[in-house]
Amino acid sequence: MLKKIKVTQLCKGMYINDLNCGWLDHPFTLNRFKVDNETAIRRIIAAGVKVVEIDTEKGDDVFIEELKTQQVPFENVLSAALSKKITAQQELGRARVAYAEAGQFITEMMANVKMGQHVELEKVTPVINKMSVSILRNPNALLGLSRIRLMDKYTFEHSVGFSVLMMVFAKSMGLSLTVIKQVGMGGLLHDIGKTLTPSHILNKPGKLTEQEFVVMKKHVVGSRIILEKSQGFSKIAMEIVAQHHEKFDGKGYPLGLKGEQISLYGQMAAIVDVYDALTADRCYHKGSEPSEVLRLMLKWRGSHFNPELVNKFIQSVGIYPVGSLVLLSNDYLAKVVEIDGNMLKPQVELILNSKKRCYVPRKIINLSDHPDIKILTIESHAKWNVQQ
Ligand SMILES: [Fe+2]
The missing domain is CATH 3.90.105 (Molybdopterin biosynthesis moea protein, domain 2)
Structure with a gap:
């Protein structure tokens, strides 16, 4: 049909x-x-x-209901979201809508700001509402989507990915829904000042010269000024925008703030910014595997980041973050699709038999139900030629 x-x-x-x-x-x-x-x-x-x-005769049919949330008040959507347990797979359709709309919003907003317009708070709110509800239902669907990047769309994808990670981080720290939405908003707009950065610097493949880096660093102050002009953004959102490149040891920018001089949300943003930037594919290089980035971040505890917060961040994304490729003790190569309780035993989708080097029918298994199957190693997508 x-x-x-x-x-x-x-x-x-x-x-x-x-x-x-x-x-x-x-x-x-x-x-x-x-x-x-x-x-x-x-x-x-x-x-x-x-x-x-x-x-639908040659492939799958629609398995999600038509979105009915648009006309329903946010509070009703929220209580419905919290009333039942939803798997990442069930949430995927709605998460994709939220992700696509956030991407569309930030792309249009960046173009408008370039033309001298203000950011309108009332246009950001529904975008953040939809993403925060999806994260409350099940954070793994949006987390998984934000791992898949189209390399030519770096700036807006980084903004959406950053926003998702900030909200998931805030949720796992037990912060309130109001705070979750405010960190999401700060996250989505944190790099809006890059609209003022010359594109040859913004998109330069490779290392920036000292002079170019001076220009690049100005995007932080640019973002802050743009949001101040726009009015209505919370203190939390403003702190994320103004402090996401500060480092715990005082060697960051623009102010070189140190330790507790940086707000909690600025410290969280610094962690998320590095994680998202290092795991993302760019047009000139492949992003690193999440587990490798987490390992590096553990080394940078105390210098770049607040050590306690790094530990909490790892708890929020998991030791095997959603989207990771893992080799199992039964010789199957699988992708992590959901972390539900036990971080060491995620749900995985089987992809191929590594010994026979052949693809296997799509099947999701919960490693918590299979004590005999262990994760042996985290594998690179490039090595196995598997798409994110
Ligand atoms: Fe930035």
Whole structure:
């Protein structure tokens, strides 16, 4: 059966019968194909496609209900979100909508700010509301999505990823919903000052010269001034914007604040900024595996970061963060899809048999239910040629 669906409802396993746009307007060689990875979905969204036609006889059908949250008050959505346990897989469709809307918002906002417009608080609020509800339902869906980057969209993807990580971090620290939303807002807008940075510096492949770095550093003050002009942003959001490049040992910028001179939210932002920047793919280099970045961050405790907060951050993203590739003791290579309680025993999706080097049918298993299966190593996506 042919069915028209919103692009944000697309899932792995669906068969696209029509992309509803000209062949030259999308990045694929064919108009009809089976969606076999998240990156394909993200590329369709990035091409500006809004509605696609799927063939439910050749692929999966829509498994999420049409979003009904738009007209419902936020408080009602929230209490519904907290009333039942939802898996990352069930949350994925809604998380993708929230993620896509946040990406669209920040892209448009950056273009508007470049033209001299202010950031409007009332436009950010619904975007953050939707992301925070998704994180309260199940943080792993948005966390997983924020690991998949389109390399040519670094600045806005970093902003959305940063916002997600800040909210997940705040949630795991037991902070209130009001604070979770404020850190999300600060996170989404923390680099808005980069709209004032010349693009040859912003997108330079490789190390910046000393002079270029001086210019780059100005984005922090730029972000603060833009938000001050916009009015209405909370103290917490402003602290994130103003302090996300400060370091615990006083060697950061722009003010060289030290230790407790940096607010709690500024200290959290410094951790998230480095984690997100080092794990992200850029057009000129591959991002490092999350576990490798966490290892480095443990080394930088006390110099770059507040040591206690680094430990709490690791608890929030997990020792095997969502999206990590792991080799299991039963020879299967698998991807972490959910952390539910035991950080050492996440839920994983089997991908291939490493001995036979062959793909296996898609299956999710909870390692907590399989005490005989252990995680042996964390593997690189590049080594196994597996997409994020
Ligand atoms: Fe920044």
